[in-house]
Amino acid sequence: MTAIDPAAHLTAEQIEELGRELDAIRDEVIAGRGEKDAAYIRKVISAQRKLELVSRGVLLFSIFPPAWLLGTAGLSVAKIMDNMEIGHNVLHGQWDWMRDPKIHSTTWEWDHVSPSEQWRHSHNELHHTYTNVIGKDNDLGYGIMRVDEDQKWHPFHLGQPLWNFLNACFFEYGIAAYDLELGKNLHKRRRKNPEFRARAKAVGRKIRKQVLKDYVIHPLLSGPSFLTTLAATFTANLVRNIWSHSVIMCGHFPEGVQVFERRSIKGETRGQWYLRQMMGSANISGSKAMHFMTGNLSHQIEHHLFPDLPSNRYAEVAVKVRALFEKYELEYVTGPLPKQVFSAWHKVFRLSLPNKKPKVKTPDREQELVAA
Amino acid sequence: MTSAALRSRAWKLLEMVTTPLLPSDYLDLVSPLRAGADLRGRIEAVHPETGDAATIVIRPGRGWRGHTAGQYVRIGVDVDGVRLWRAYSITSPTNRQDGRVTITVKAIPDGKVSNHLVRRAKPGMLIQLNQPTGDFVLPQAKPAKVLYLTAGSGITPVMGMLRDIEFDDVVMVHCAPQPQDVIFRNELHDLVADKKLRLTEVHTDTDGMLDIARLDELVPDWAERETWACGPAGLLDAAEKHWADHGVQERLHTERFRPSIVVAGDGGEVTFSATGKTVDADGATPLLDIGEEAGVLMPSGCRMGICFGCVTPLKAGAVRDLRTGEITAAEPGVLIQTCVSAAAGPCDIER
Numbered sequence A: 001m002t003a004i005d006p007a008a009h010l011t012a013e014q015i016e017e018l019g020r021e022l023d024a025i026r027d028e029v030i031a032g033r034g035e036k037d038a039a040y041i042r043k044v045i046s047a048q049r050k051l052e053l054v055s056r057g058v059l060l061f062s063i064f065p066p067a068w069l070l071g072t073a074g075l076s077v078a079k080i081m082d083n084m085e086i087g088h089n090v091l092h093g094q095w096d097w098m099r100d101p102k103i104h105s106t107t108w109e110w111d112h113v114s115p116s117e118q119w120r121h122s123h124n125e126l127h128h129t130y131t132n133v134i135g136k137d138n139d140l141g142y143g144i145m146r147v148d149e150d151q152k153w154h155p156f157h158l159g160q161p162l163w164n165f166l167n168a169c170f171f172e173y174g175i176a177a178y179d180l181e182l183g184k185n186l187h188k189r190r191r192k193n194p195e196f197r198a199r200a201k202a203v204g205r206k207i208r209k210q211v212l213k214d215y216v217i218h219p220l221l222s223g224p225s226f227l228t229t230l231a232a233t234f235t236a237n238l239v240r241n242i243w244s245h246s247v248i249m250c251g252h253f254p255e256g257v258q259v260f261e262r263r264s265i266k267g268e269t270r271g272q273w274y275l276r277q278m279m280g281s282a283n284i285s286g287s288k289a290m291h292f293m294t295g296n297l298s299h300q301i302e303h304h305l306f307p308d309l310p311s312n313r314y315a316e317v318a319v320k321v322r323a324l325f326e327k328y329e330l331e332y333v334t335g336p337l338p339k340q341v342f343s344a345w346h347k348v349f350r351l352s353l354p355n356k357k358p359k360v361k362t363p364d365r366e367q368e369l370v371a372a
Numbered sequence B: 001m002t003s004a005a006l007r008s009r010a011w012k013l014l015e016m017v018t019t020p021l022l023p024s025d026y027l028d029l030v031s032p033l034r035a036g037a038d039l040r041g042r043i044e045a046v047h048p049e050t051g052d053a054a055t056i057v058i059r060p061g062r063g064w065r066g067h068t069a070g071q072y073v074r075i076g077v078d079v080d081g082v083r084l085w086r087a088y089s090i091t092s093p094t095n096r097q098d099g100r101v102t103i104t105v106k107a108i109p110d111g112k113v114s115n116h117l118v119r120r121a122k123p124g125m126l127i128q129l130n131q132p133t134g135d136f137v138l139p140q141a142k143p144a145k146v147l148y149l150t151a152g153s154g155i156t157p158v159m160g161m162l163r164d165i166e167f168d169d170v171v172m173v174h175c176a177p178q179p180q181d182v183i184f185r186n187e188l189h190d191l192v193a194d195k196k197l198r199l200t201e202v203h204t205d206t207d208g209m210l211d212i213a214r215l216d217e218l219v220p221d222w223a224e225r226e227t228w229a230c231g232p233a234g235l236l237d238a239a240e241k242h243w244a245d246h247g248v249q250e251r252l253h254t255e256r257f258r259p260s261i262v263v264a265g266d267g268g269e270v271t272f273s274a275t276g277k278t279v280d281a282d283g284a285t286p287l288l289d290i291g292e293e294a295g296v297l298m299p300s301g302c303r304m305g306i307c308f309g310c311v312t313p314l315k316a317g318a319v320r321d322l323r324t325g326e327i328t329a330a331e332p333g334v335l336i337q338t339c340v341s342a343a344a345g346p347c348d349i350e351r
């Protein structure tokens, strides 16, 4: 819905052909899934658990600064692994094909205050179906920010750099509130809705358990290291939150990413759905370690095209997807993390102010006006 | 406070320490066979029996309750990364001193699990286990005369019986294509040499299929014998009819490995209501396959209708039993075996 449609040069047939080519990429990966992939996720899960165990062990002695540093670093990485490469991807059903009930989207629970099930609904169903559709996809600015010129400006948006910063620090709580659709549900009538109350209760339970573990039990176990362990777990949660917030901002916010109008997805074909994912997502370039620590969400474009393919396959898929972008002359938005984070933040700042000049009307809107 | 109460308190505290995981998620990393863990087993050896059969020696986890001769066990094996469950008869005696149990697996053409176990299983591999189960077992009171009637891998539960208890008068009629296809042949012949067994081998490649009427000539006193029969459906159908015709059906015990699947019509839209998935199903594909194809986590076991590892509530609609053609309609409390049921019109499966 931006003034210039970057896919305007594609005919309807071309878009369907693009869809078929993407389907072929997907089929190939599905046919090739096997033992190696299963071994990969098991290895990652086992490594994460061991790292967390060792880090928490080291933190028992966090009264000694080197132990504090080591333990905090380890715990931060373990929490990031749990949320990104493991939790996010398992909850997408990427590993359901293994039929292992312990690594299954319906049974997985993560180190996060939003209960898995609620997150799966808001993320897998809503965000992934309505990617970047204004008014439908709440991930777009998480309902508290203006991230596109076409969204109406409101004085409230002046504060959005601050909201965004706070959201980054307490990201997991932001997500929990967002999964609950707290903004929408705080009206008196909705608050009493039993379904909402049950979900709010589940969140409360999860928060209690998480807080008890991180800020009471583990510090208590550390005895004399009580305060330093408390500080360490707080730091690890902060690091994990800021990191995941940054990665997620890079997925849909950087300049060059498109947003769509509600009516543009009416009767959307498979090819058009794919095209919307391609233009609505952005990648992060970098090393293997970078891809791993982002849970392969550095391959956000590939992830949005194929949310249920195992994450360890996105790198190889990306080569083929990128070739398609070139073939169809579309812009593959990617860049190193600092650049993408800067770009996203820049947008947050820029759009906290009203649009500079009146927006150019798109031709089809004019037609609509004439018709009216 | 009692020690049990103390333990449960300590466990609760541990759960708080490991939340949102469970303590067992960590313990599994180091001790998957411990007491209290989900039941698993470790493969300790694989011994070839024939060209396409092998005996797998398994050390079961501490929670293993032991079996009765003739029973089977459901095992979950990861084949190409996918966990598949199958049922196999236990071939080891119940009094094995080292605590191991064995299953003997024949690789069937295109059989994913059987080929994996026979050709690729290696010592050290972990498998999932269920407790042993099955009614194909010997009675408490020793029968005076016994007949074992088996074909192919139908010999496996019977071997578990033969190794377990010695009877005074045992006859076995076993069918296999050729002599080298007879699983446990050396051991059977040793028993014959020790006069503990009378054995008739029917080599179907040269002798043709066993005509049940030949029993009169092979085992003249068959009708007086307590009989355990296991093999393909054709053999068992013939045996059941033969025993019934002679009015001695109570002496025949059978174990069926494979349902004879009849092609049913219909089909319909299947809803997996717990998962919120809806897919079209034809009238011949088991609902288990339909669900798995749709990505629903379906419990399963033998996949042939004997183990009830796949029972699931049927919330609405009707299904057809693929073996008998029988229609089951939804009612409160009705459970269906998804591995041998197909959609008979639209239905709703609680998964």
Ligand code: FES
Binding pocket: B299, B300, B301, B302, B303, B304, B305, B306, B307, B308, B309, B310, B311, B337, B338, B339, B340
């Ligand atoms: S899996 Fe055995 S009855 Fe269905």
